[in-house]
Amino acid sequence: MKGFLSKFKYHGLFIKMFMVTLVSIVSVALLTSLVTIQMSERLFMNTFSITNSKIISQIKANFESFNYSVVTATNNVLQNGVIKGFLTSPEMNTIGSLKSYYQANQQMERIQSNVAAYPVTMTITGINNKSYSTDSSYWPNSLYKLQNSELTMNTLVYPKRLLYQLDIENISGSFDVDPVIVASRALMERISGNQYGILYFAIRESDFKRFYASFTSGGNDVAILDRSGTVVSSNRQELIGQENHDLLRYAQEMEQQDLKYMDVNVLGKSSLVLSEYLPVYDFYLVNMIDKKEVLSEMVDFKTVALICVGIVLVALIIVFLISRRLTKSLTLLARQLPTIAENNFDNYITVTGSYEIKELGKAYNYMLDELNDYIKKLIQTQKDQRNAELSALQMQINPHFLYNTLASVKILVQQGNKEKAASTINSLISLLQNTVSNISETITVAQELVNLKNYVFINHVRYGDQIAVNYFIADDCYGYHVPKLIIQPFIENAFFHAFQERKDGHIYVLISREEQTLVCEVVDNGIGMEGYDHNNPAHTSIGTSHFFSGIGIRNVHDRINLLYGEDYGVEIVSHIGEGTRVKIRIPLQKT
């Protein structure tokens, strides 16, 4: 988990870049295809509605020419005296009625030529109960039923109108339910208004639908509605005879508001509805276009979607590869950067990737170079500074010591102790020779020991030899190097500060080896140091103690720290009345 997270951390840029591109590509693809599909849908629907309104006017023309034929035939029947006679004359003998039937037949056949273009049956019924039908094989099946049917009632209610109605009452035959559309008109005398019969034109619904059936197709349906909303005719057989008030309402709205088409839900399907009122029929011609079905023929959503998905996938792969390449070098850079500090600014980064990244890498490496240069210079400066300090320190010591020694030699000379004065001068010369000539370098423990003995000798000459100095040097330590005059200041301190209250005492100088450390100890049994903090010896300020003041004890510690690091330095343990122990730790050095 953590590994994954850290991985994620390094790929953050790539993931962000990739996610942004992914979202953009997907949304662009989606939006573009949606908008395109919608636009093409709208365009298609517009075109479709225009085409269909033309088709509707064509259908309307078909209906009108049919109606024209029917009206012509109706007028012929109305003006025909023979037919009027046939329908009004009372019952007569066989020959007479045969003759009237024969004549009626002649007239009707002549008149039927008006509607000969259509498979129409003409039927007349008269007030004398006589009737004639040009072809009664399918309509009407019973004159008696016809006379009492709703169809006839409606005709008599509007005697001056040619009524078109759907009839399922009077179809003959028990087989196939093929409803009939009947145009009916009361026959009446023009002047008196006396009704003498009814004229019916029956056309099978299956023939009636030929007026429009050729314009229909899957999803493009036509329904003819009457004023009550009953479907009189439709290419969808199951709708015939059903009442569809929604459709009627749409048709009426379109007629009132003069709309070209409506986009509504019909029979559970989202459809485009076009409508035309057929005034002579008092029917609504309604064209229903099932958008889904019609569009599915035009727009292949599946292919569009597949192509879009394909493009998106390919684009994503390309984007993935490219951004991966771009960010890979950055990621590498990011991985390398945190390790710089770990290795003294020596971790140069590998310069790869695109131009920008390369430049960045080069600049970074250049910066590392500069940094390293600077640090080297800094270190050199610090070293120089330390040496300067050290020499300054030694320069400090020398006049002090020189003054004391020369004062002692003066006393010896005054006392007339020539030999002692000479050996003191010798010791001083040897000491000065060792120190002055060679300030910056280290000397062996053996040489340092010589220096110390010279120094102690000089002090003994000056202050007497009540304070004994004993040396305990481990045999294997003589060859190791120590900085010059590193122990001398502590012996000096012991001489001048540890034994202020008494004249005699001991100072021990111990040099030994502890693993890789050379330990030099200066132990006295003097009065000890005031202000020594037993609880926190490390924090005892060496420099501020009056015990060490004036002589560069602190400088010694700092010098060791500077030269060898924090692990080394000077430690002091002191107890009042018991003495002081100074421990100097420096690394083992053979040169």
Added chain:
Amino acid sequence: MELKKLLAVALASFVLLTACSTKENNVPDNGGAAAEGTKEVTVWAWDKAFNIGAMERASEAYKAKNPDSELKVNIVENAQADIIQKLNAGLNAGTTKSLPTIVLIEDYRAQSFLQAYPDAFFDLTDFITPGDFADYKIGPTSFDGKQYGVPFDSGVAGLYVRTDYLETAGYKVADLQNIDWKKFIEIGKAVKEKTGKAMLTQDPNDLGLIRMMVQSAGSWYLKEDGTTPNLAGNAALKEAAETYKELMEADIVKANSDWSQFVGGFNSGDVASIPTGNWITASVKAEASQSGKWAVVPFPKLSTTAGAVNASNLGGSSWYVMNVDGKEAAAEFLKQTFGSDVDLYQKLVTEIGAIGTLKAAAAGEAYQQADEFFGGQKIVEDFAKWTEQIPNVNYGMHTYAIEDILVVEMQNYLSGKAIDDVLKDAQAQAETQVK
């Protein structure tokens, strides 16, 4: 390097975009179903309850006999007028492409097709034995010595009578057996007098009654050759016309103008008899309340014309095989069904009410069945018996054309024109029209 990559990406996108824009709307072309070879037989007929029903039963019978057969009988319903029109159109154009394998043609019209387009029909002589069928059916269905049709229903005529009205008028069914038209008119007058009902109903535009009378005397509108009009000097026609006028003058006829009025006439009890073909049985029986009140007696005969019998025919049709792919299969199919299957004919009688003309079928059980509607009379047996007596005439090519002339001339006759002049004028018109 960078430029190269950029180009590659651009190219890839371009290819994809092009692929997108050149998308094609591949509508599978599933139109144009291939011909099914000879395994499908198309049949044209016109009456769902009658001849189409009969063909369906024949198809079932064939399937039962030949369970392994892959023959598919595809029956298409067309109005009779449409069939005539389509046949004429197709044959005139000289193509059989849109025509069926088997077609039903009315006997009166059969010759007009057979004589005009003999090559369009398949010779069934090897499949059908004419002697197995009623003689009178062979005239219309054959031409030039070749048998083209498989006779289907018999149009054998009978006189359907209301026994209750007759009894009121003082007659029994026995009094009407094998009568002539004079006797018929006499009875009719008595019935009208006693019951007030007309004896029969007639449509002035349909001379079916005259056709039946003429055939019962072995004559027709045309001579034996089938093309020469035979009106003037035709004794049978003359007597038939005179009888027709007598019927009308006796005032025992109720006029009608169409089929529904015709059926309404007897269903409502307005007429006492129906002289017509046996196919009216179903319509008569449709009025169940009149059960037991009907009987069928032999068709009245002409009294003076020589050779007149008490049997005639009205209508009837036969199956023909067109000279198209699958004709052999169709012929074999007809041979095994309408051509010989006695059991099928029993089914046709009981289930459809169609009386066939296969002589052997008359021996079947269904033909012996008594019918309670007709007072227990075995009417099918009687019809079958009369079928064999129907005189064989050649209906020729112009039956309906001549009838149209006669309809007009009959009106003149009824109005007082002399019969010889009527027939002479009709003959003259016919000769100019049909030549």
